[in-house]
Amino acid sequence: MTAPLFTLSHVSLPGRPGRPRLDDVSLTIPPGVTAVVGASGAGKSSLLEVLVGFEAPSSGMIKRGAPPSGDGEAGGLFWVPSDLGLWPGETVMGHLLAVQPERDEAAAEALLDRFGLAGVADRRPGTLSAGERSRLALARAVASGAGVLVLDEPLAHVDPAALPGLWAVLREHWDGTADGVRRSVVFAIHDPAAALRESTHCVALADGRVRFAGPTTELHENPPDRATGALLGPLNELPDGPRRFVRAERLELAPQADGPLTVVRTAPAGPVTTTELTDPAGTRTVLHHRPGPPLPVGARVATRLAFALLAAVLLGVAAGCDGGGADGPALRFAEVRVRATPNAGPQLPAPRGVGIGPGNEAYVLDDAGRVLVFSPEGEELRRWDMPSNVQGNPEGICVYRPPGVDEWLVAVADTHYHRVVLFTTAGEVVTEWGVEGDEPGNFRFPVAVTADDAGRLYVGEYGGNDRVQVFSPHPENAPLRSIGSFGTGPGQFSRASGVAWVPPASAGGDGESGDAFVLVADAFGDRIQRFTTEGDYRGVLGGDDAVSLHSPYDLARAADGTLWIPEYHGGRITALRADGTLLGRWSGDADSSDGRTGPLVTPWGLDVDRTGRVWIADTGNRRLVTLVP
Secondary structure: OOOOOEEEEEEEEOOEOOEOOEEEEEEEEOOOEEEEEOOOOOOHHHHHHHHHOOOOOOEEEEEEOOOEOOOOOOOOEEEEOOOOOOOOOOOHHHHHHHHOOOOOHHHHHHHHHHOOOHHHOOOOHHHOOHHHHHHHHHHHHHHOOOOEEEEEOOOOOOOHHHHHHHHHHHHHHHHOOOOOOOOEEEEEOOOHHHHHHHOOEEEEEEOOEEEEEEEHHHHHHOOOOHHHHHHHOOEEEEOOOOOEEEEHHHOEEEEOOOOOEEEEEEEEEOOEEEEEEEOOOOOEEEEEEOOOOOOOOOOEEEEEOOOOOHHHHHOOOOOOOOOOOOOOOEOOOOEEEEEEOOOEOOEOOOEEEEEEOOOOOEEEEEOOOEEEEEOOOOOEEEEEEOOOOOOOOOOEEEEEOOOOOOOOEEEEEEHHHOEEEEEEOOOOEEEEEOOEOOOOOOEOEEEEEEEOOOOOEEEEEEOOOOEEEEEOOOOOOOEEEEEOEEOOOOOEEOOEEEEEEEOOHHHOOOOHHHOOEEEEEEHHHOEEEEEEOOOOEEEEOOHHHOOOOOOEOOOEEOOOOOEEEEEOOOOEEEEEOOOOOEEEEEOEEOOOOOOOOEEOOOEEEEEEOOOOOEEEEEHHHOEEEEEEO
């Protein structure tokens, strides 16, 4: 298990009367890259000062995994404070030479060149611009060779045009691109895009208190509240019962002659447009959405959202009792079972992934780092913990038996540990493989895993190297090939979040000319793509008539060949034939008399057992939903 960088327990730091700078802060910061976000005065700088030992808390305890060090101690910690901490009497070059573990003028010169400071090497901080001083502080931190960097608004004074290049230099340093040494970073920042792009873990502060601590993607995709979620960019809150949040990039406004919303004013701003609207009752709302054709004042519009027009949400129009979607036939079931995820102490975790076992047991991953096993009737049979979940929780799971192996295995895509872990069905670790990286057999963030009849595993991942890797059967588990790449073009993925292997037609499957094929859910591409088992691209499922999907987060193939898809931002599940033809949709029962069923909220994963029961990880509602045919 990897030790945390910092562990804080009930830490407080006094400030003005009645307003402490830190107020009863308890959190764990894992190795890796952590962003600290919050409004001005939220406590970001105070937290960093406590982490490095510059400030001593008035109460509580802090445990550090790396010793505070400002002199280049190998494996130690280097801090760049908000005032940069430069030495007025030292030259630019002298700053770097003073902190190097071993004096190396050539390395220092190369580093100054990378930070655009080669021409000012003999000058002192007082003669530099604000941007040059910021770059010097960062170059000095890199030169220190410290294993942990703590940076307070590191690029706040740098010209915007220079930011991409400097972030690239920093990223290469802490990724270990040049020297093979990975480093951890904790940085405070106001820029939502940089926090989302650069960090894997996030701490959100408000009024000196922690509002969120966990994976950055979790805060972006499933924030605890609107104010906290907005720290990572524009966010819409939809008041339709269970709280739902939709990012601007997932929402469009479309002109419609009889649209239920009227434009009051609109303000384009690059990748996001903000529009004020009224409904027929005169209620005003402001939406952040994708840019589109200019919308004149007074224009009638509708929104393009997942399972129902947002206008219907604003007007309080609920989905029908049959659980149908807005653009497809309603799926009906004999019974709908609902079960809350078991508590983890005071925490009520949310499920994420589902895999079906040999006896139709459901193996469920939750965001407390557990594997929960349920009987076909929903009774909990057993549970076990992942080896660690300090850095984040796993997302993908499948249960399979490789040919020639006596026992069934549980494969887990351990997302934030960049690996696949194999367990027995009793929870004993069999093996694991993978580290963070782009080489065959390594992963950025693995999120999906499935197996074919030969015991080969298909692992989908995201994080800028989005692809599906294919591995030989256990016990070899060797990388065989890679399918797809990162991007938005044909055969590319923006989060390869679900994978299904379809057997040959000759084996009772749906393959063409007896060939098996692979389907991949491209979550942020809103599509299912089809490949040969060798990785050749064969188009979008459904072709020109492909069914509209909104963030397909998983993909499961039932025994009868039906494809089941949970739509994270759509709040529904969709059933397709193998050729992509729509069979129907189900979004929950908004009018359930017992109040227990209700609509789905950000469903993350699902699987289908051999009797046709559909097990859904209804993540936003922190529950499991089982649809019984």
